[in-house]
Amino acid sequence: MEGKIRYWNHGAAELYGWSREEALGKFSHRLLQTKFPTPVEELTDVLHRTGHWIGELVHTTRDGRCITVFARKTLDYDGEGNAVAVMENLTDITARRTLEDSLAARAVELARADRSKDEFLAMLAHELRNPLAPLRNAAEILQTANATEDERRQAQNIIGRQIENMSRMIDDLLDVSRITEGKIELRKKPVPLEAILTAATSLVHSGCDARHQDLAVSMPAEPVFLNADGTRLEQVFTNLLNNACKYSGDGCHISLSAERAAGVEPPEVIVRVRDDGAGIAPELLPRVFDLFVQATRALDRAHGGLGIGLTLVSRLVKLHGGSVEAHSGGLDQGSEFVVRLPILRRAPPPTPPPPPVAREISRRLLIVDDNTDSARSMAILQARRGHVTRTAFTGPDALTAAAEFLPEVVLLDIGLPGMDGFEVARHLRAMPALAGVFLIAMTGYASPEDLLAAKQAGFDEHLVKPVDLDILRVWLRSRVQN
Known part of the structure; x- marks a missing residue:
């Protein structure tokens, strides 16, 4: 033919x-x-x-x-x-066939992403529900009339730990979203690597001790300084160490080591996190830094987590101009994560000592939140610190209370029904009797757009829920009395 x-x-x-x-x-x-x-x-x-x-x-x-x-x-x-x-x-028909093949591959990719999304949402629901049981139990203990001091202390510790767990998960989710959209901003300054690694190891020591794991730490012979966001890099190494602790099992060995790379320009440091635990399956290793990837989707969820920790690690390291690699011989062969980061050629000049802490001054605080439990508990905490407090649960009530109470500081929730916090803030700013009032937004939204909207509405500061009480304490101490 x-x-x-x-x-x-x-x-x-x-x-x-x-x-x-x-x-x-x-x-x-x-x-x-x-x-x-x-x-x-x-x-x-x-x-x-x-x-x-x-x-x-x-x-x-x-x-x-x-x-x-x-x-x-x-x-x-x-x-x-x-x-x-x-x-x-x-x-x-080459162009048409190429387009069809591309569309078919994209359809497969979207289907896989959709399955990952469904698995992730199920996992998220599970992980967010998990802390609710101990929180409810702890609340019951605190409400029991004959609970012992030790039981009350344990209940308080449980509440603190579970709130930290939930906050960490929510922060990780928000961080991934911000990094993906290019909205995260690093606050870089010269920082010693040893301080970052020491802070990370201190956060995982209790977990390692509970599993009878040996954690060995090796620092460079001479101090190493980076131009970096220390908080973000602490997050990187805490994630890596937490993973080693979670996935390695009882009695395993974990090591954190750092050394200057020899003969490399520009100069860099190599940080390794090793363990001799569960290891990583060969088919998973190339995708271990992908979003929502976990070694197992088992119903028992023994290790927990959302499968986004390593994604954060990878993206934060890249934002610092570095790289991260994962190595493993396979299941039960342990794993190693290698982080490379650029370092400063010379140590920065010493920083001056911080100014003395201002003494506590009693303030008049108006706390506005439609979540009455949140408003009342905040009022109790601030009253115990010597402040005079008043609560309101709606926008109109907040304006009435402000006119009567004349607060120096207003902690104002944004998501109020009917009249939102932005509108309340604009009304407060228009009151002559409240000229110079310190307006602090309390919200679960923290994107750059949300911060800009708060600033335009007249807010002085912005706190993300759950409110960091230490930051609030510093603001109240440093606020000049009107």
Whole structure:
């Protein structure tokens, strides 16, 4: 069927690159290196039985490109009904086929992402519900009249730990979103690497002790300084150490080591987190830094977490101009994470000592939140610190209370029903009796757009829920009394 070329028009010359003179007389399947979708015998049989064949072929052009063509082959007969030639009409569909293949691959990718999203949402619901049980139990203990001091102390510790767990999960989610959208801002300054690693190890020591794990730490022989956001890098190494602790099992060995890279320009430090625990499966290793990837989706969720910690690690390290790699010999072979970060060539000048802490001054605080438990508990905490407090649970009530109480500081929730916190803030700013009032937004929203909206509404500061009481304490101490 594939005989010598007897006709070669201008369109064929443009498509394939051979001139009419060069193509005539050549065997078409050899010249074009034809790749058939089915065995040639089957295609030939269809052509001879029906007189025509329609399908797609892959050809190679003169310059070596592979193209896909839509081919229509028709037998040409002589006067006696004998097949004497094959008339072939070809249309280049390479671009269309490439687009279709790309769309098909994208559909597969989207389906996989959709499955990951569904698994993640189920996991998120599980992980956020987990702290509720101990929180409820602890609340019951505190409400029990005959609870011992030790039981009350344990209940308070439980509440603190579970709130920290929930806050950490929510912060991780927000961080991933901000980094993905390019909205995270690093607060870089010269920081000693040892301080960052020491802070990270201090946060995981209790977890390692509970599992009888050995944590060995090795620092560089000489101090190493980085131009970095120390809080973010502490987050990186805490995540890596927490993973080693969680996935390595009881009695395993974990090591954190740091050393200057030899003969590298610009200079950098290499930090390794090793363990001899569960290891990483070979099929998972290439995707271990992908979003929502975890080694197991088992129902027992023994290790917990949202599968976003390593994604944060990777992206935060890259934002610092570094790199991170994962290595493992396979399951039960342990794992190693290697972080490379650029370092300063010389130590920065010493920083001056911090100014003395201002003494506590009693303030008049108006606390506005439609979550009455949140408002009342905040009022109790601030009253215990010597402040005079008043609460309100709606926007109109807040304006009435402000006019009567004349607060120096207003802690104002943004998500109020009816009249939101932005509108309340604008009304407060318009009251002559409250000129200079210190307005602090309390909200679960913390994007750059939210911060800008708060500033435009007249807020002085912005606190993300759950409110960091230490930051609030500093603001109240440093606020100049009007």
